[in-house]
Amino acid sequence: MNSPPNELMSTLSEYLSLDPLSCYSLPPEAYTDLALYALELDAIFRKEWLCVGRAEYIPTRGDYYCIDILDESLLVVHGQDGVIRALSNICRHRFMPVVQGSGNTKRFVCPYHAWTYETDGSLYAAPFMKGSSVFDKSLCSLPSYRLETWCGFLFINLDDDAPPLLDKMQTADKYLVNYRLNEQTEIMHYQTEWAGNWKLSAENSMEYYHHVGLHKDTVGGQLPAKNTYLPAGPDDGSFTHERCRMDDAYIGGEDHPFNPMGKLDTFSDEDLYTGYMVYIFPAFTMAMRPNTNNWLSFSPAGISNTRVLGGYLVSGEVAREHPNIAEERRELILKVNEEDAKATTELAKVMMSSKAQRGPLSPFEGTLVEFYRYLARSLGLAEKTVDD
Ligand code: FES
Numbered sequence: 001m002n003s004p005p006n007e008l009m010s011t012l013s014e015y016l017s018l019d020p021l022s023c024y025s026l027p028p029e030a031y032t033d034l035a036l037y038a039l040e041l042d043a044i045f046r047k048e049w050l051c052v053g054r055a056e057y058i059p060t061r062g063d064y065y066c067i068d069i070l071d072e073s074l075l076v077v078h079g080q081d082g083v084i085r086a087l088s089n090i091c092r093h094r095f096m097p098v099v100q101g102s103g104n105t106k107r108f109v110c111p112y113h114a115w116t117y118e119t120d121g122s123l124y125a126a127p128f129m130k131g132s133s134v135f136d137k138s139l140c141s142l143p144s145y146r147l148e149t150w151c152g153f154l155f156i157n158l159d160d161d162a163p164p165l166l167d168k169m170q171t172a173d174k175y176l177v178n179y180r181l182n183e184q185t186e187i188m189h190y191q192t193e194w195a196g197n198w199k200l201s202a203e204n205s206m207e208y209y210h211h212v213g214l215h216k217d218t219v220g221g222q223l224p225a226k227n228t229y230l231p232a233g234p235d236d237g238s239f240t241h242e243r244c245r246m247d248d249a250y251i252g253g254e255d256h257p258f259n260p261m262g263k264l265d266t267f268s269d270e271d272l273y274t275g276y277m278v279y280i281f282p283a284f285t286m287a288m289r290p291n292t293n294n295w296l297s298f299s300p301a302g303i304s305n306t307r308v309l310g311g312y313l314v315s316g317e318v319a320r321e322h323p324n325i326a327e328e329r330r331e332l333i334l335k336v337n338e339e340d341a342k343a344t345t346e347l348a349k350v351m352m353s354s355k356a357q358r359g360p361l362s363p364f365e366g367t368l369v370e371f372y373r374y375l376a377r378s379l380g381l382a383e384k385t386v387d388d
């Protein structure tokens with residue numbers, strides 16, 4: 001495999017020591033260089049925990065859904081034994097995807113030659129294999145991937161030796177305790193693909209600065225870019241976060257649609273009147289208000305496309321007390337997502353231009369600097385010293 005250009009790697013390593021207030025954006029090659037992309041796949045996406053959905057998609061034994069991550073074809077299944085697993089969806093006979101879409105089943109029957117698997121991945125039966133000297137049923141199970149759950153989210157890891165998910169989330173848990181994520185439930189779901197390298201989607205999902213332009217007619221009114229600030233921490237670099245104070249015009253009034261809803265006693269005043277955006281590296285983000293949570297998970301679909309999975313969560317009591325909330329919010333949520341998708345599409349179009357150049361970052365984009373530092377660390381780059 002070729003190595004990424006030295007200059008690009010050197011630029012990345014500079015973020016580790018630069019003051020965020022003197023940082024520029026990534027150079028355009030960071031989004032187009034194939035060697036860097038290959039390195040990101042190996043050092044990040046094949047090593048880290050990636051969100052593939054919610055346990056509530058498969059509440060009953062036998063429920064399943066299929067999802068692709070990188071080049072892996074996954075079958076996420078609530079087994080007849082009650083265990084949720086991520087299995088390889090590739091038949092152990094001659095590679096046919098065992099199942100498509102989602103549903104509920106007692107067993108999976110491959111559509112090609114009818115090999116039949118239990119929901120734990122073990123092979124139950126294979127027709128007309130008697131006489132083969134190499135066929136051993138016990139050696140033909142569907143392989144599984146690491147799968148662990150955090151606050152109702154299902155995460156997989158392609159690295160069998162990765163540390164447990166909950167270790168990774170320990171610090172985030174402390175910052176998120178008021179938000180009671182464990183009690184949230186999904187009322188809207190989206191799955192799509194955005195044009196552009198995955199880092200464009202990532203960057204767009206960790207700052208409120210773009211509310212001044214891209215979302216000025218949607219959420220830019222209630223959460224104006226000018227009210228952005230960067231909370232302290234975390235010290236371990238496991239995530240980055242930003243808050244944005246609501247515009248005064250949107251606070252108070254008996255029935256204002258953006259008043260905090262549901263059970264509010266766990267929230268601080270800061271929580272009640274700010275939007276809170278938490279981006280957990282490498283590719284999982286939540287844009288929260290008290291008792292509502294718009295989450296997204298990204299994975300690369302090639303260097304210049306990004307798979308996007310996401311949903312809108314509310315706490316159980318909001319779901320009960322506001323049964324129409326999905327309908328009420330749907331138009332706004334889809335519009336905001338559309339605006340974000342449009343941005344990454346436009347950015348992707350111009351990244352190869354000979355005149356595309358890095359630009360200075362705003363103080364409101366400190367989260368991007370944290371993201372670039374994460375990239376540099378993950379790609380094995382050391383902090384640049386004065387002599388370098
Ligand atoms: S490929 Fe599945 S049974 Fe042949």
Ligand SMILES: [Fe+2]
Binds near residue numbers: 204214215336
């Ligand atoms: Fe946005």
